[in-house]
Amino acid sequence: MLHPSYSDLIKVVNSEVEPGEQPVVQSRYSIVIAAAKRARQIIGGAESDLPIAGKKPLSVAVEELYDGDVKILSEADATEEDD
Incomplete structure (x- = not known):
C-alpha cells in the first residue's frame, strides 16, 4: 500500500493554496502523473x-x-516560468 495515502498527499500539496483559489492537484490522476514525472527525473539523474x-x-x-x-506547479505558474 502506498504511504502516504492519495488523500493525504493531495492535502499536503494543496496546503499552500489560498482560500478561493483553485487547488493545484484536484484528483488522484493528477498526483499520480506528478509523482511519475518526478520519478522519471530521478531516473534521468536529477538530484534529490x-x-x-x-x-x-x-x-x-x-x-x-x-x-x-x-x-x-499549476499550468498558469508553469507558463509564467517559461516566459
Whole structure:
C-alpha cells in the first residue's frame, strides 16, 4: 500500500493554496502523473535531497512531494516560468 495515502498527499500539496483559489492537484490522476514525472527525473539523474540508495525512484518522488521538497506547479505558474 502506498504511504502516504492519495488523500493525504493531495492535502499536503494543496496546503499552500489560498482560500478561493483553485487547488493545484484536484484528483488522484493528477498526483499520480506528478509523482511519475518526478520519478522519471530521478531516473534521468536529477538530484534529490533525500537519500535514494536502495529506494525505488517512485518512492523517493512520493516522499519528496509529501515533505514539500518538490512543488507541483499549476499550468498558469508553469507558463509564467517559461516566459
